[in-house]
Amino acid sequence: MIQLPEEFDSIFRYIVVVSQRAEQLINGAKVRTESRYAKPTLKARDDVDGKAVDWRVLTQEELDAHREAMVEQFRAEVSAVTEPESSGPIPDVLPTGDAAPVAEGGDEERDDELARLQRLLGMTGQVAKVVEETEDSDEAKDPDAVKGEAPVEPDPEDKKKKG
Numbered sequence: 258m259i260q261l262p263e264e265f266d267s268i269f270r271y272i273v274v275v276s277q278r279a280e281q282l283i284n285g286a287k288v289r290t291e292s293r294y295a296k297p298t299l300k301a302r303d304d305v306d307g308k309a310v311d312w313r314v315l316t317q318e319e320l321d322a323h324r325e326a327m328v329e330q331f332r333a334e335v336s337a338v339t340e341p342e343s344s345g346p347i348p349d350v351l352p353t354g355d356a357a358p359v360a361e362g363g364d365e366e367r368d369d370e371l372a373r374l375q376r377l378l379g380m381t382g383q384v385a386k387v388v389e390e391t392e393d394s395d396e397a398k399d400p401d402a403v404k405g406e407a408p409v410e411p412d413p414e415d416k417k418k419k420g
Contacts, residue, residue: 262305262308264308271305274310274312275298275301275302275305276298276301278301278304278305279297279298279300279301281301282297282300282301282304288300288303289307289309290304290307291303292304335377338377
């Protein structure tokens with residue numbers, strides 16, 4: 258059983274600090290204490306137990322600022338990947354009951370936005386493949402076929418060898 262260091266108020270906070278230190282070690286940080294272990298998680302535990310890692314609980318303001326910085330970074334990455342924004346309204350890709358209808362653009366504009374979102378999420382081609390696979394599956398043609406296996410035709414040369 259792990260003996261909880263006195264500066265930690267709960268085992269959960271201890272685990273969070275050790276896991277974040279392990280992530281730093283995996284990303285190239287140097288070990289601050291001597292450790293007989295090779296795994297970064299155990300090296301991180303030795304660093305935390307040896308009081309070589311400074312940590313503190315963030316205030317709500319610091320936490321909000323950190324989250325806002327992460328959101329801004331994500332927005333910058335997304336805007337660098339996507340096409341330039343249009344000046345028109347963004348169509349409702351996944352409509353809900355209270356969504357406003359899209360003006361002028363119609364289905365073509367909605368399809369373009371859906372395709373853009375699928376490219377952004379790395380989903381291009383997957384929907385089409387699934388539809389093609391279900392339409393062209395062997396199960397639809399031969400209900401007696403075993404799933405995942407193609408029907409096997411007997412080889413005429415095998416008959417000659419046996420007979």
